[in-house]
Amino acid sequence: MRTVLDGEVHVHYHQLYVESDMDDEVYGMRDAAGGQANGLCGAAIPGFLHLITGLHTGNVGFTVEVHDEEPPLDGTWQEVVEVSFTPASEETLLVEWGGGECWPMDLAPVPHRVRYCATGMDEANAADTRIDPEPQYDRYLLQFWPAPPAADRVVKQTSEIAAYWHGVARELPPPPSPEERAEAKRRERQAEEEAAERQRRERELEWEREEWGGRLPSERLRQLGGNAMGMARLDRDLVDVIAAATANSQRTLACWAAGRAYALAGLAEIDWIAPALRAAEHGEPLPAPFDDAANGFERVWDRLWSDERIPDTRVPSIIGDTDVPAMSQQAMAVPALFAAVESDPLQAALDALFAAAAAYGADRFPDLLAEARRTFAAAHATASRTSTSVPPDVAG
Known part of the structure; x- marks a missing residue:
C-alpha cells in the first residue's frame, strides 16, 4: 500500500x-x-x-x-x-x-x-x-x-x-456516452467553424462593399477587372447606370469618354491621333500606331513623347496618391482610347470613363461625370427612380 x-x-x-x-x-x-x-x-x-x-x-x-x-x-x-x-x-x-x-x-x-x-x-x-x-x-x-x-x-x-x-x-x-460526447464536440466545432466562416465572409463582403463605393457589385461587375472598381469609387450610381445599358450604348459612352479625355489633353487634333479617334467611333480597327496592342502600344508612347506638338500639362491624381501629387494629363488620357475598343462593351465604357476622369484630375473629374449624366440624362433619371439602379438603357 x-x-x-x-x-x-x-x-x-x-x-x-x-x-x-x-x-x-x-x-x-x-x-x-x-x-x-x-x-x-x-x-x-x-x-x-x-x-x-x-x-x-x-x-x-x-x-x-x-x-x-x-x-x-x-x-x-x-x-x-x-x-x-x-x-x-x-x-x-x-x-x-x-x-x-x-x-x-x-x-x-x-x-x-x-x-x-x-x-x-x-x-x-x-x-x-x-x-x-x-x-x-x-x-x-x-x-x-x-x-x-x-x-x-x-x-x-x-x-x-x-x-x-x-x-x-x-x-x-x-x-452522454463518450461517443455521444465526442459527436457533440464535433458538432460544436463544426458550428464554430461555420460561424467563423460566416464572419470571414461578412468581413470580405464589407471590404468589397467599401471597395465598390458602398454597395456590392453584381456578378457581372465583379468579374470585369480593369478599372471597374476604381470607377465605382468615383461614382457608384453611374457605374450601375452604365452596367444596365445596352452594349451599343456602352460602346458609345466609351468613345465619348475617350474623345473628352483627348480633347482636354490637347491630343484630339494631332494628325496621327485624330484618325484613331474616328476609327473607334465607327467601330473600325485602330490605325497605326494604335494597332500595336501586342507590344503594349509601345509605338504610341514612343511617338507621344517624341512629338514636340504634344502639350505637357499636369493634373492631381484621382486616387489621392500624395507621393505623386501631379500626373501627366496626356499620359492619363491616352489609355481612354485603348479602353474604348476593348472587346467587352461594359469594360470599354468603365475603363474609358475612368481614364478620362484621370485626365481631368482630382479637382475636375466631377465635372466630367456630371457631363456624362447630362449627356445620358434619360437613362440616369430612370435609374434614380429604382432602388437597385437597373435602367433599361443609356441613350447616346
Whole structure:
C-alpha cells in the first residue's frame, strides 16, 4: 500500500476532484454523478472523479491510498461508496476546487476500483464553514486498486447529507456516452467553424462593399477587372447606370469618354491621333500606331513623347496618391482610347470613363461625370427612380 496524502485539503462548495488528462471543460455533479446509485463520488466522466464533502468551505481531513489489491473494509467509517475509474493518462491528480493545490497519485492507466469513505458529514454540513483553528468536523479516505470496471454502489450510508446526495444522483439523467460526447464536440466545432466562416465572409463582403463605393457589385461587375472598381469609387450610381445599358450604348459612352479625355489633353487634333479617334467611333480597327496592342502600344508612347506638338500639362491624381501629387494629363488620357475598343462593351465604357476622369484630375473629374449624366440624362433619371439602379438603357 502507498499513501499519497495524509493530512488536510481545502474544499469549497462541498467538492474537490480527481483529474486525469482533462480538457478545458468544467464538469459538475450533474455531469459526473448522473444515473449513479451514489452521489458522493461521481465517476461517469472518463478520467474524472467528482468528490462531495459535508463541509461547504474549509479544511477537511483527507487520506489517499493506492493498493495492489482490494483492501479490507474498515467498519468505523460512516459512509462508504465504490466506483470504477480508469486514468486517461499516467498523470492523475487530486485537485482542490478552483485549481488550488494538487497532489499527484502516480496511478497506472488501467481500470481501478475506488472506495470513498467519510465520517462526520452531518456535523460538517451543519457547521458549513471551518476556520482554523476550529476542530476538524469531517474526514475522508480515498482508496484505489486495480480491478475490472463495475457499477457504482453504496456500501454504507448513515448520514442525512449523504442520503440527500445519493438521492440527487439517482434523479439525474445519465450523462452522454463518450461517443455521444465526442459527436457533440464535433458538432460544436463544426458550428464554430461555420460561424467563423460566416464572419470571414461578412468581413470580405464589407471590404468589397467599401471597395465598390458602398454597395456590392453584381456578378457581372465583379468579374470585369480593369478599372471597374476604381470607377465605382468615383461614382457608384453611374457605374450601375452604365452596367444596365445596352452594349451599343456602352460602346458609345466609351468613345465619348475617350474623345473628352483627348480633347482636354490637347491630343484630339494631332494628325496621327485624330484618325484613331474616328476609327473607334465607327467601330473600325485602330490605325497605326494604335494597332500595336501586342507590344503594349509601345509605338504610341514612343511617338507621344517624341512629338514636340504634344502639350505637357499636369493634373492631381484621382486616387489621392500624395507621393505623386501631379500626373501627366496626356499620359492619363491616352489609355481612354485603348479602353474604348476593348472587346467587352461594359469594360470599354468603365475603363474609358475612368481614364478620362484621370485626365481631368482630382479637382475636375466631377465635372466630367456630371457631363456624362447630362449627356445620358434619360437613362440616369430612370435609374434614380429604382432602388437597385437597373435602367433599361443609356441613350447616346
